[in-house]
Amino acid sequence: MTNLFLSHDRSRLHDGRRSFDPWALAWGPPEGALPEGSEISPEAAVSWLYGEAKGRRVPVGVIGPREASPREIEVAEALGRRLGALGVPVLNGGKTGVMEAISKGCMESGGDVFGFIPDEDWRCANLYVTVPLATGIGPARNVLIARASLALIAIGGEYGTLSEMALGLHFDKPVFALENAPHVDxxxxxxxxxxxxxxxLPVILHLEK
Structure with a gap:
């Protein structure tokens, strides 16, 4: 893992060689000498990115079934709380089950929740979606979720979730599977x-390559 440093005035993140642009979400050569700073963890760097740095907020997609098991609901809420506390924006399909659970956990932890709902009326979103986006295109909105997300996290699910996972991989997005989500190479x-x-964390900070 790359060592990360935050300048003493908390304005710049660097790795000792490159500086991180929180708006472009990219590493590049520094303008001038790198500032002195303290080493920080990737988790602290992500909190800084979405907090003090006011970095560009590309969401992480979370997918899963509308009719979720109690265990899937529990895991989705717990994940939502962790992401919300870090300031990571979440994108999902805006309906029930895993989508509602991840939305609830994230919103109640202070995070932003984007919902690409299949309906024509934004009011059809679950109550925890903070930014409801009515697509009016039905299940085809799954393509939008896969395309718009920085990464996808699947929690349980069957054929619908499998198709979204495959779309994410097709779009070269990292895809993570939890709670017996469908197997996709x-x-x-x-x-x-x-x-x-x-x-x-390294995906958000673009340290994966």
């Missing part, structure tokens, strides 16, 4: 919320 199976968050 290229998706990474995770054991729990903390493992997903740990894998997601």
């Amino acid at each position: 290229g998706a990474l199976s995770m054991d729990g919320v903390e493992e997903v968050v740990a894998a997601l």
Whole structure:
């Protein structure tokens, strides 16, 4: 893992060689000498990015079934709370089940929740979606979710979730699978919320390559 440093005035993130642009979400050569700073963890860097730095807010997509099991609901809410506390914006289909649970956890932790709902009326979104976007295109909105997300996290699910996972991989997005989500070659199976968050941090910070 790359060592990360935050300048003492908390205005610049760098890795000792490159500086991170929180608006372009990209690493590049520094303008002038790199400032002195303190080493920080990837989690602290993500909190800084979405907080003090006011970085560009590309959402993480969370997908899963409308009719979710109690365990899937529990995991989705827990993941939502973790992402919301970090300031990570979440995108989902805006309806019930896993979508509602991730929305609830994220919103109640202070996070932003975007919902691409299949309906023509934004009022059809669940009550925890903070930015409801009525697409009016039915299940085809799954393509939008896969395309617009920085990464996808699947929690359980069957054929619908499988298709979204495949779309994410087709669009070269990292795809993480939780709670017996469908097996798709290229998706990474995770054991729990903390493992997903740990894998997601370098993606958000563009340290994966």
